[in-house]
Amino acid sequence: MAPQVKIDTEAVRALAELLRETDLTEIEYQENSTRIKVLRTVQQAVVPVAATQAPAQNAPAAVTESASSAEEVKKDSWAGHPGTVSAQMVGTVYLAPGPGSDPFVTVGSKVDEGQTLFIIEAMKVMNMIKAPKSGTVKHIFVKDAQPVEYGDPIVVVD
Numbered sequence: 001m002a003p004q005v006k007i008d009t010e011a012v013r014a015l016a017e018l019l020r021e022t023d024l025t026e027i028e029y030q031e032n033s034t035r036i037k038v039l040r041t042v043q044q045a046v047v048p049v050a051a052t053q054a055p056a057q058n059a060p061a062a063v064t065e066s067a068s069s070a071e072e073v074k075k076d077s078w079a080g081h082p083g084t085v086s087a088q089m090v091g092t093v094y095l096a097p098g099p100g101s102d103p104f105v106t107v108g109s110k111v112d113e114g115q116t117l118f119i120i121e122a123m124k125v126m127n128m129i130k131a132p133k134s135g136t137v138k139h140i141f142v143k144d145a146q147p148v149e150y151g152d153p154i155v156v157v158d
Helices: 009-022 053-077
Strands: 026-031 034-039 085-088 091-093 116-122 125-130 136-140 147-149 153-158
Touching: 009 026, 009 034, 116 153
Parallel strands: none
Antiparallel strands: 026 034, 085 153, 091 116, 091 147, 116 125, 136 153
């Protein structure tokens, strides 16, 4: 039988309120062995296209929507991969050691365990994120200098 877990509903409510106040999508709090993580989904507004617009004006929007949907499907197909290396903190991800430099890795790159895959800048500190195992980079989810949140998938090493 699983042990009974007492949920601090006041703490959960306070964290949820903090999410609303700050426009964050995720917050995590840990004290001793108790860990609370609160997530919220952000609904994006759908803007209807006016019927008076010419079809040529509607076409780019449809192409963009299809491209982003295709990218989401591609991202979802890799998201659960056991070789996914995720953001270990909130910050900005850098795929290269500096502006104009070659990236640390590209899709198809062979990597060794402990090799730098990318950097996450958090609070003006550059955190080198290393490969957890040797393998080949199969997918990169982000673009250089993109903001990331804790747990966001960054690369897949297989």
